Amino acid sequence: MKVQRRGPLLVEGPVEVELEDGTTVSSDRFRVALCTCRRSRRFPWCDTSHRARSSGTDDGPATRE
Template sequence: MPDTSAERPRRIVARREGPLLVEGPVEIELEDGTTVTSDRFCVALCTCRRSRMYPWCDTSHRKHTPTARPASDR
């Protein structure tokens, strides 16, 4: 991966109910020491660990978001 230390800092956008959006390209070291890379201009990193493509987000978090019940059902 090219050295980008002379460029501007990477932008990371954190969302309360979603993934971390990271300006790419990125190189990520996983817990087991393996490295995954992406040369996309922006990547979504899973923070809920529900993704089948971890560490990349596949929007699995959306399936587990609680929905509000109508007041008549309470």
């Protein structure tokens, strides 16, 4: 696993992710990028939407309440 300050969480695959509603999604790729900014249209997978951030004050992964 690799944590990037202003990017996705890179995880060695294959992976299975349990979402907040209890459903699971999986990927059999050798490496996957998990979204930490919650801007991805393919959440939980990163689609590089974090690159469009206008604010430079991000201190880490976003949380959803």
